[in-house]
Each structure stands twice: as C-alpha cells, then as structure tokens.
Amino acid sequence: MMLQYGRLKVEVFKLAFLTYYTDPKKKKLQIIEIVAVVILLIVGIIFIPPIIKEHQQFQTAVAFHNMGHEHLHSNNDEAALECFQAAIRTYPMEESFLEIASIHHFKGNHEKEIEVYRDGLKSLKDSSKLRCALATEYYLQEKYDEAITESEIALKIDPYNSEAKNVLEHCQKYKAHPEKRGKHNLNQEELNKRYNINHQHNGCHGH
Numbered sequence: 001m002m003l004q005y006g007r008l009k010v011e012v013f014k015l016a017f018l019t020y021y022t023d024p025k026k027k028k029l030q031i032i033e034i035v036a037v038v039i040l041l042i043v044g045i046i047f048i049p050p051i052i053k054e055h056q057q058f059q060t061a062v063a064f065h066n067m068g069h070e071h072l073h074s075n076n077d078e079a080a081l082e083c084f085q086a087a088i089r090t091y092p093m094e095e096s097f098l099e100i101a102s103i104h105h106f107k108g109n110h111e112k113e114i115e116v117y118r119d120g121l122k123s124l125k126d127s128s129k130l131r132c133a134l135a136t137e138y139y140l141q142e143k144y145d146e147a148i149t150e151s152e153i154a155l156k157i158d159p160y161n162s163e164a165k166n167v168l169e170h171c172q173k174y175k176a177h178p179e180k181r182g183k184h185n186l187n188q189e190e191l192n193k194r195y196n197i198n199h200q201h202n203g204c205h206g207h
Helices: 002-017 024-073 077-090 094-106 110-123 128-140 144-157 162-176 188-195
Strands: none
Touching (some): 024 094, 077 094, 094 110, 110 128, 128 144, 144 162
C-alpha cells in the first residue's frame, strides 16, 4: 500500500511540476494538479504512518500469541501466560484475552478469569465472544442475572452467536425452576470450545 501511494505521488508530482503549459486551460488544470499533490502529501503525512504502525503492532501481537500457543502445547502455562499478556499489551486481540482467561479458569482462579474478560471488554467493547465467555463463567457460578445480562449484550452485537443463545436459554430455565440449579448441562462441545479443553492443561481444573 505504501509503495503504491509513493508511486502515485511521483506521477502526480511529475504531471504538476515538471510540465509547463502555455495554454490557459492547461494552466488551470496544472493548478488543480498542484493542489491535488499538496492534499495527497497532507493525507499521507497524517494517515499513512499510523496505519503502518498499527499493522506492525498487530503482526507483533500475533507473533506473541502464536508463541503462547506453542507454550500451551508444551504444558508451560506460565510462559504461555507471559506471551498472551505481551500480545494484548502490544495490540488488544480477543483471542489472547480468551486464552489468558482459559488459563485462569483451569487453575480454578475464576475471579481472575472474570477480571480478564472485563479488562478485554474495556478495549473491545463490541466483542461478542468476550461477552459470551463472561456470560458462560457467570452461568457456571450460578450468577444467572449477570449471565443473562452479558448474553443479551452479546446477542445484540451478534444475533447469530449460538453459544450466547444457549447460555441465555439455560439461565432463564434455571431462574424459572430453581430446583434444577446446579445441574449444568450446557452443550459440552460449546464448553470445550470456550475453555480450549483440547490443550490438556496438566494439573489444572475447571468447575
């Protein structure tokens, strides 16, 4: 993108400044071309560097995130946690927040897990995945009112979020029938996806 932008500036610059017109109409056109060059330069100075910087930050965050996955597969949760945290410090990605929360979940630190979701939502307010993950954890803690609230927000963001619908339906059922509380039967496949059970964290546990 930067290369194409540079070539465009060169071509317009040549047309505007290296060509001398005697025809009045062409002179007028040349003035327009000069204005166009100035506008392009201003736009480039203001917008292009931040875009490039953001892209570089994203790529660095992805690299940290992938390193975190490698440590997870080696059952090194602490190293994985450091990598995921480095990723979100560089660029907030919902995937990294979800991985950090999953690590705390398997360690049984569920309050910290909720804190991670909350921190993620400060940067990614429109993340249906983070909202749904938070709703799921509230559901597992039998905090049904909180779970319903977060599920409904998640569904406003993404009406097709099947996991959020599932959590919402179960919460409403348990609120209507308190005698059934404690018998969590969310779709196991959904829970597996939520907490990345396939990573097989050694020595960790969930609810």
